[in-house]
């Protein structure tokens with residue numbers, strides 16, 4: 001870990017960032033950001049990108065690459081479009097997907113923000129191939145977002161991490177379901193801090209939880225409201241393996257935040273917003289895919305071992 005300004009560097013930016021921009025798209029789009037990520041069985045990296053058009057509405061579009069860095073093949077039309085007729089909760093688009101391969105179903109679950117008249121809520125869709133999708137509909141009513149399913153059941157139930165907004169703030173919760181449709185047993189997992197903290201105003205899950213020997217590693221975004229807008233940075237917590245609503249450790253400092261020009265300036269300045277990551281062959285390297293300034297897609301690389309060691313030193 002090379003210290004920068006006295007702080008450990010836990011995620012390193014890819015020098016060719018940004019890796020995807022609107023200019024790469026095969027059809028006209030305004031911006032491309034906040035992608036979900038997964039590795040397909042043949043090793044291909046798939047990014048399910050949030051794509052915003054010039055109406056201001058978002059859909060999801062898949063980009064595939066053999067090495068996860070360059071040589072992206074992008075679907076020639078939207079991969080998953082909003083369906084305002086069948087699903088009025090998607091009237092103003094669908095955003096910020098998180099992908100989990102659910103072992104029991106043999107399918108990928110995509111949790112995304114459905115934006116409709118009542119506000120943003122959480123919807124789920126299942127897919128085998130990122131070509132055909134089966135919608136489960138809205139699973140968490142507005143306001144709620146930043147959701148991802150765990151890859152297998154917890155205590156016999158499917159588990160969803162998500163971020164409802166209430167009068168008391170924007171905190172990370174976990175809910176359980178027997179069938180992916182009916183949800184209950186809601187538990188608070190990680191509250192936003194208060195006052196001057198970097199994660200005082202909102203927190204939310206970033207990529208889906210990462211399984212490690214020490215527990216579930218949670219990379220989460222923290223929001224600080226300032227006089228010139230919000231700052232979106234990344235922090236880390238560790239959740240108990242058999243009881244993911246129980247937080248074992250939480251880092252005090254943020255570990256990644258807007259520094260590069262493409263993160264500092266864009267449609268929404270000062271935003272680093274990861275929704276997906278993949279793991280390297282070594283089982284340790286995290287490839288973190290993130291939206292930069294709500295404008296483009298960038299990549300940074302970290303190590304599970306180093307992040308856990310850093311958390312232990314806290």
Ligand code: BMA
Pocket residue numbers: 034095096232268271273291294
């Ligand atoms: C959040 C989400 C993200 C977005 C971020 C910064 O609330 O809507 O999609 O990247 O704000 O604008």
